[in-house]
Ligand SMILES: Cc1cc2nc3c(=O)[nH]c(=O)nc-3n(C[C@H](O)[C@H](O)[C@H](O)COP(=O)(O)OP(=O)(O)OC[C@H]3O[C@@H](n4cnc5c(N)ncnc54)[C@H](O)[C@@H]3O)c2cc1C
Ligand code: SF4
């Protein structure tokens with residue numbers, strides 16, 4: 057039995073959430089007015105939560121590091137959002153969405169959480185429509201759907217290629233309405249630098265005003281962390297430049313457990329790295345794999361000529377092209393899940409068959425579908441993506457195949473939370489990509505937007521009441537209390553320390569080094585030897601960073617390098633924990649592939665006997681190793697099977 | 703097929719340490735920039751060089767670097783988002799420049815967007831305009847089914863055209879009157895096109911325009927410059943729809 061209290065309600069799966077809602081406490085309107093809630097992060101998860109809590113009557117203070125909540129990285133999501141509406145009459149249901157998500161996550165998530173996610177998903181679409189989100193429509197005026205990888209039904213709602221933008225602008229408008237009413241106070245260009253735990257409960261945060269440099273505390277009866285994912289530990293990723301895991305990391309250092317840090321998702325269709333001047337990677341929508349065929353040359357000498365630029369893709373005759381996904385996975389072909397497609401690309405490139413000057417790219421070819429469907433159909437389907445590709449690479453994908461390569465995209469791991477989305481620190485909540493729940497070892501396409509909004513609109517506003525009902529007698533938090541002053545001192549001390557090192561290397565230098573360790577050893581395939589190498593290497597990098605980093609500018613002024621330095625310092629430590637977690641998990645599941653745990657044909661092999669648990673890492677001090685707690689995953693409703701796409 | 707390397711470029715850039723200080727142009731040399739690099743990567747490289755030379759790096763806003771967050775906001779060689787159509791600054795590539803070029807970079811210039819530092823301006827005024835009415839007044843929950851009210855495909859598409867605005871402010875920076883009409887019109891028009899937003903359309907138009915005026919943005923004289931520089935091709939026809947809603951609001955007062 058697991059000793060970890062995850063608060064999952066008893067009873068049949070389909071009744072757990074409604075039963076739980078009727079069991080938990082509710083705060084009266086008069087008392088809500090007296091309760092303060094801090095929401096850090098105003099992406100889909102944070103904006104929806106802050107707006108909903110404000111509507112309920114709580115006093116909300118919300119924070120983000122950009123100059124507007126509308127700029128959170130949720131804005132960049134392209135493809136769509138899932139919901140079990142069954143509008144297509146294709147026999148979709150809450151159960152089917154639940155099952156697809158559990159299976160897609162390779163059986164490393166909680167049944168009860170995932171079921172709830174599926175259960176509230178239809179409400180999200182209704183809510184967004186009411187806000188004026190311009191979802192795609194059929195001629196008859198009903199909502200349109202498309203299908204996405206790994207599922208048999210059509211349940212993805214979308215707004216052109218800008219679904220994340222439109223959903224975020226919807227949540228942002230709801231948030232703006234509350235800001236205007238005064239129920240939410242919004243702090244932009246404010247970065248959270250610590251969480252304050254007092255009397256065993258989260259009671260506030262310490263922030264730095266990014267314009268003036270002022271370090272200041274804010275108190276509340278509960279703190280909600282909605283700060284997104286930590287993909288930027290890898291330096292190059294599809295995340296925005298400012299995305300960071302620092303807020304979650306500060307919570308971890310104050311005692312909150314970090315769940316499954318090694319579970320990150322690698323997306324197979326990104327524009328390849330062009331050289332060492334690159335700052336980030338751009339995703340090309342997964343939908344392209346519906347009509348593009350992935351290949352590399354069969355002959356090594358052709359690949360070498362391509363790498364030297366002596367020939368182009370169109371010089372390679374049909375019979376010399378290796379459509380390796382179709383070859384290895386005849387039944388799913390080019391539509392295998394993200395992790396499988398990514399590893400297969402790496403395998404070919406590692407074997408020397410990469411097609412660009414770095415040897416790290418494969419072709420995604422539309423020639424065949426253009427021949428079959430005509431250029432107009434392809435243009436209608438992917439016109440804007442083709443244009444974006446051409447802007448970046450200066451090649452025309454109608455004439456030459458695209459070049460793609462996998463890149464880090466999403467973090468399934470995050471702060472451990474119970475069924476109420478509360479971390480193991482009372483009063484500290486984590487929602488959206490920042491928490492570990494729901495996606496297990498691999499996230500399905502179009503499910504992150506769903507989870508962020510489910511958490512923010514329909515789960516947290518209920519579950520937080522259960523905790524806050526016990527806080528109605530707690531007076532307004534006094535930020536002059538010693539716990540706050542100490543935290544402020546520690547934050548200021550760290551900023552000064554970073555600033556005063558005045559070493560010889562820029563922050564980016566260290567970030568890039570970290571990225572190399574992570575990508576090479578904690579990336580698409582991992583093994584014990586490599587992971588140990590990464591841990592040692594990153595530990596040395598950490599020492600070097602704290603001796604030799606150079607932070608220019610001023611402490612008390614706008615200073616992007618100082619901001620970055622703090623985030624990279626955290627990312628270095630997170631990298632170590634990610635490698636430790638990957639080392640512990642000697643099985644292959646979802647996005648986590650251990651060379652030691654593979655079939656003879658090189659496919660992933662899960663080990664349910666030994667690893668059906670959530671890794672909950674507990675910080676024990678800066679110079680001590682963290683402790684691994686395990687939450688056993690119990691499956692009462694689905695049977696665990698090995699995924700096969702052959 | 704390797705990208706051409708630009709051996710030398712001159713970057714003439716606005717430096718201003720704080721809102722109170724007077725700004726000035728400085729020119730820096732930079733070497734060996736691949737034409738395949740993005741404009742912001744070029745600035746990253748320049749900043750790395752400045753840092754190592756002990757010079758404060760150039761502050762500029764950016765985040766997603768894929769043309770959707772609206773954070774990047776540079777005025778390059780006299781044009782908002784630089785010398786290319788339908789892109790943001792972060793989507794601009796060095797292919798658009800030649801060996802030996804001098805590239806002039808300024809912040810957005812508008813009274814309502816004061817400079818914070820170097821190339822970073824304060825666009826809080828945009829937030830205030832949205833807070834004045836850029837929403838549908840519904841709470842979370844208790845909502846009818848998403849398919850309860852049919853919306854014609856054309857209306858949904860037109861609403862989407864307007865909703866594509868990323869709130870960057872290029873329209874304001876481009877307009878000789880520093881008007882925010884295109885930005886305001888995009889939101890008013892999006893919501894007026896949809897039954898859910900139609901209910902409050904007049905009030906929304908009135909409140910958002912009043913806020914825009916109050917915050918010091920200029921009036922619209924229909925020059926159409928904003929439309930040409932808007933990275934998302936927001937059409938000035940939305941301004942016409944805004945004017946209709948605004949006039950209707952005035953008449954019903
Ligand atoms: C290119 C791309 C495409 C995607 N496409 C899809 C898709 O089609 N469908 C899908 O379901 N998912 C998609 N995803 C995933 C999905 O977009 C994200 O997982 C999701 O939007 C995360 O939302 P969030 O609210 O948790 O975090 P974010 O939107 O990242 O918001 C984080 C917030 O936290 C704030 N913040 C962070 N740190 C701090 C700090 N220290 N102090 C103060 N504030 C802080 C930020 O300012 C921001 O407001 C995509 C992701 C990417 C990168
Ligand atoms: S209308 Fe165009 S230029 Fe103006 S803020 Fe919106 S996207 Fe930017």
Ligand code: FES
Pocket residue numbers: 763764765766767768769770771772773774790791792793
């Ligand atoms: S950085 Fe996001 S639009 Fe340019």
